[in-house]
Amino acid sequence: MLGTGVPDLGQVLEVLGSSLLRPLTEPPEKPVPVSGVLIHERRAPLPFPAVTDAILLAVGVGMDEARAMDLIGSAAQAGYACLVVKSFGEPVTALVEAARQAGIVLLAANEAVAWHHLDAMISSALTPAVRFGQAAGAPAFGDLFALANAIAGMVGGATVIEDPHRRILAYSTLPGQAVDEGRRQGILGLQVPDGPDYDEQYRVLTRLGRTCRFPAVPGGLPRLGVAVRVGSEVLGSIWVVDAGEHLDSAAEQALSDVADNVALHLLAARTTESAVRRRYADLLRRLLADPSSVTAVAPQLGLDPNLPVAMAAFAVASVDAEDALTAHAATRLADLVSLHCEARYGRHGCALIDGTVYALLPGEPSPNAHRELVAYIARRAHSALRVPVRAGLGSPVQELRSIESSRADADLVLRALSERPGDPQPCEVASIDEMWAGATLSALAAMLATHEVVPRRLGPAIRAHDVEHGTTYASTILAYLDADGDVAAASHLLSVHPNTIRYRLSRATEIFGFDLADPDERLVLWLRLRLGGRLDW
Incomplete structure (x- = not known):
């Protein structure tokens, strides 16, 4: 070196x-x-x-x-x-x-x-x-704040510099320059508030290669804005408040001229930040692969190994996980999850592993805080990426060395969400407490799939008979068991007469030799038929 x-x-x-x-x-x-x-x-x-x-x-x-x-x-x-x-x-x-x-x-x-x-x-x-800015362990955003003040003084209005995800990287602090409520809220949360008016402004700004003038949104002030680019890639944007609508064409030109200089700063800051983020992701991967490394990893993550934590898992809902567009969306999803988690907790580690984005969430007094954050991130990710997003929250564990247990829960939630019938919803979020039944079935399916010694006679035999003879014994038995043995309810589910249900059940017991009066046989038969699609039985 x-x-x-x-x-x-x-x-x-x-x-x-x-x-x-x-x-x-x-x-x-x-x-x-x-x-x-x-x-x-x-x-x-x-x-x-x-x-x-x-x-x-x-x-x-x-x-x-x-x-x-x-x-x-x-x-x-x-x-x-x-x-x-x-x-x-x-x-x-x-x-x-x-x-x-x-x-x-x-x-x-x-x-x-x-x-x-x-x-x-x-x-x-x-x-x-x-x-060598990365040696300090964090991006040198001080220069961006100085740059924001310089722009505010040169152009003549309060200034913010943002990244492509509308995160506020720096803002001016010159006295006497008016700001509005939207700017105040954005600075408090370091994130531009949601809203259709803002969405439309960003669409215009990224489409045009010049300084744009925007009228006041409700409760706000007019603005000048310009996208910061390197070639065709948008690195961020600069916004200047035009409180008295006195900023003229010279101000527009000055803002356009300074965009190249801001691009240099954003490139340096982004690269440094990416290097730091990669380091934390590598630490999280090490911890998940080897929980015994917690003593060495925890101080580098800035965590107390003896405090409770939870794991959240995010994934792009796609039929083809190997698709190039899905892989690109997963990478962008990892960036978004990292940004939001860092804004809430600081850098504690987010990592993209085999298409799933994992985020380490420190314990909080409020039991719903993690759930609300995960849902918020999933909604923002879906809005930004325009793809369906799933998110699962594992159970909290009492110490960092047990994080693999929470990760397993989060994975089960994602799997259970993906196995729901029908097309994926735009944004699906659940915790292990909400999905315990579906998660348990997913775990059972995974376990049974690896146990070749488990007898498979009933489920596959019934399905094979239906395929060969055009019968519907499997669906009838499953409907009957799903209805807790209520023939009338099963007949309603299948839209057939109750006597048809009774006849099919009677014939099935004769052909396949099971006993619906035996609770163990009922349970195993239901599992066979319920999980058959996942296990190819």
Whole structure:
């Protein structure tokens, strides 16, 4: 690992993210030191003497030009750290092979990002404050607050800076600037309040690439807003209150101009925050895989291992869990769950494991607090992602080392919700106390599925007979047992005459040899038929 005074290419790419730069060649195993960034014009020679270990931006160089091949060889020989190109959909195979042969890293830049913008982004990523901010264990939001004050002074109104999920990252504190109730509520909860008026404003803001002027919502004040972007990706937004409706076109232009600068700060803050969040997720995964590690993990999670906790589980309700869109939605769901849990409890760990997002919730005096939070997060996630979301809350456990028990409960709740008949609801939330019956059946089904020695004669035999002979013994017996042995109720469920129910039951006992008067046989027969669909019986 390089010392803190010398950045390496891997660190730069981690700060900027794949939305800006993506490797076309495999990065070398050893760190690649980076000394700076240079823009190379297409018709100009390479800077001489060469700036060793610099990132070279190949402006205007086409992928199929001989100049591109020559530039790769010259840059490698001169000792540049890497070469950055824009492909614009052109084939890059030959160029990639040439870079491999020359031993230089080749990167592709986002075509929508201007070269001067990319130059500024990389230069920002090379600063120690950006690269090593994660060493402090939290994003450096102090700079964002200073930036919000600077914008408020320059544009002329109270300012907030938000992320794409409408979480307030920073706000101005200059005296004498008017604010409204919506801003006050947002700052108190660090989250923009829900409401159709706000939804429409955000839709307009993300669609247009300029500063927008919005009229006052009920009980509020007019605003200027601008989306903060890197290429086509929205990193967040800036909002300025126009209390006296005196902000003119110069203010609009100033807000638009400052968006690029805010993008640099948001990139640095987001990358640092993501690194910290990944660390906490890894700690939670370690704890779930090895509860005996609680002594080492608990202090790093900021938790007392002897206090009660509970586990919540969230999942995107999809028929195909392997679908790429579902996987992408699950990743975004993990980000949303992390944001909301951090706002309530601080960083105690959220992790995406096999498509399920797990959140560790510290114990609270109110028994319904966890349930209300889980339901709130699920509703917000469904609203943001536009996909059905399920959430399950496990039972509280008295110490952190027993968290696996609460996780098992939360998993059972998710499974029971998914096994409900019909299409998934937009937002389904339940605790283990609410779903104990369905969760118990799910646990039994999972247990029976792994016990090959358990006799399977009744359930499968009845279903097989129905398929072969066109009978309905399985559904009749199940309806009778579901109705607690009430023939009239069973006949109503199946819309047949009670005598038909009696006849079918009589014939079934003759054919299959069970005894409905025996409580044990009734219980096992009901389980066989009730769980048959889950066990393929």
